[in-house]
Amino acid sequence: MGRMRFFRTLSFSLLALLLALLAACAxxxxxxxxxxxxxxxxxxxxxxxxxxPAGLFTLxxxxxxxQLLPQEDRLRLDFPVDATGRILQGGxxxxxxxxxxxxxxxxxxxxxxxxxxxxxxxxxxxxxxxxAPLQLAGSAVAERLLEGTALHTFTAEDxxxxxxxxxxxIRVTPQGVRIELLPPVAAAGQVR
Numbered sequence: 001m002g003r004m005r006f007f008r009t010l011s012f013s014l015l016a017l018l019l020a021l022l023a024a025c026a027x028x029x030x031x032x033x034x035x036x037x038x039x040x041x042x043x044x045x046x047x048x049x050x051x052x053p054a055g056l057f058t059l060x061x062x063x064x065x066x067q068l069l070p071q072e073d074r075l076r077l078d079f080p081v082d083a084t085g086r087i088l089q090g091g092x093x094x095x096x097x098x099x100x101x102x103x104x105x106x107x108x109x110x111x112x113x114x115x116x117x118x119x120x121x122x123x124x125x126x127x128x129x130x131x132a133p134l135q136l137a138g139s140a141v142a143e144r145l146l147e148g149t150a151l152h153t154f155t156a157e158d159x160x161x162x163x164x165x166x167x168x169x170i171r172v173t174p175q176g177v178r179i180e181l182l183p184p185v186a187a188a189g190q191v192r
Contacts, residue, residue, distance in 0.1 A: 030180060032178070044063050047062060056087055057086075058083070061079045061080075062082070064078060064079045068174060073101055073171055094121070096120065100116045101114045101115045104170060109166070
C-alpha cells in the first residue's frame with residue numbers, strides 16, 4: 001500500500017494544479033506550465049508518512065525535495081528516510097532518491113509514472129548484515145512496483161470542466177512541468 005500512498009500524494013500535488021489550469025484554459029493557450037515551487041509546496045503538505053513493511057520495522061519518509069531534470073525529461077524526488085524498530089538495533093537514517101517520467105494514457109485518462117529508477121538508497125546506522133540487503137532489495141522492489149503506476153485518473157467531470165481539452169505531451173522544463181493541451185477534435189483523433 002506504500003506505493004499507492006506515495007503516488008496518490010504526488011498525484012494530488014501535480015494534478016490538483018493541472019485540473020484548475022485545464023478548466024481555465026478551455027479557450028486559452030495550448031500549453032500549461034506548472035512551476036516547480038507549486039509542485040514542491042503541494043508535496044510538502046502531504047509528508048512525512050510512515051510505512052511498516054511486514055510489521056518488522058517502521059520506515060518514515062520525510063518531506064521530499066523536488067528536482068527537475070529537463071535534460072532527461074524526468075522528475076526526481078529526494079526523501080530523508082528514518083528506519084526504527086527493535087530488530088534494527090537503534091535504527092538508521094538515510095536518503096531515498098527516485099526519478100521518473102510522466103505519461104498521459106488516453107485509454108483510461110490517467111497520468112502514469114514511466115521509466116522509474118531508484119537513483120539512490122543510502123541507510124546509515126543499520127547493522128552491517130541488514131544494510132546492503134535492504135538497499136539492494138529496496139531499489140529492485142521500488143522500481144518494479146512503481147513502473148506504470150497510475151498517479152491520477154481524470155474523471156468525466158474533470159474532463160468536462162476542461163471543455164473537452166485533454167492532456168497530451170508532458171515535458172519537464174527548467175522551471176517546472178509543461179503540459180500540452182489537446183483540443184477535443186485533436187484528442188479524439190490521436191493515436192498513441
